[in-house]
């Protein structure tokens with residue numbers, strides 16, 4: 001979400017509407033709330049991107065574990081043959 005904000009130590013400036021928001025250290029909930037309220041489309045896009053990234057990682061892990069299993073299988077097969 002930091003692609004939408006310019007952060008300083010205690011504030012974050014929204015790049016979309018140039019509004020400066022206060023933020024407590026490490027807390028981004030009011031920044032998210034601002035996006036949800038004022039930039040619904042961008043907020044949705046951000047969430048979609050995050051979900052897609054997560055799905056890709058999961059897919060990647062699945063592929064890896066599947067190829068691991070098939071490696072083991074072919075090892076076993078070569079033992080039998």
Ligand SMILES: [Zn+2]
Pocket residue numbers: 014015016017018019034038039
């Ligand atoms: Zn804004």
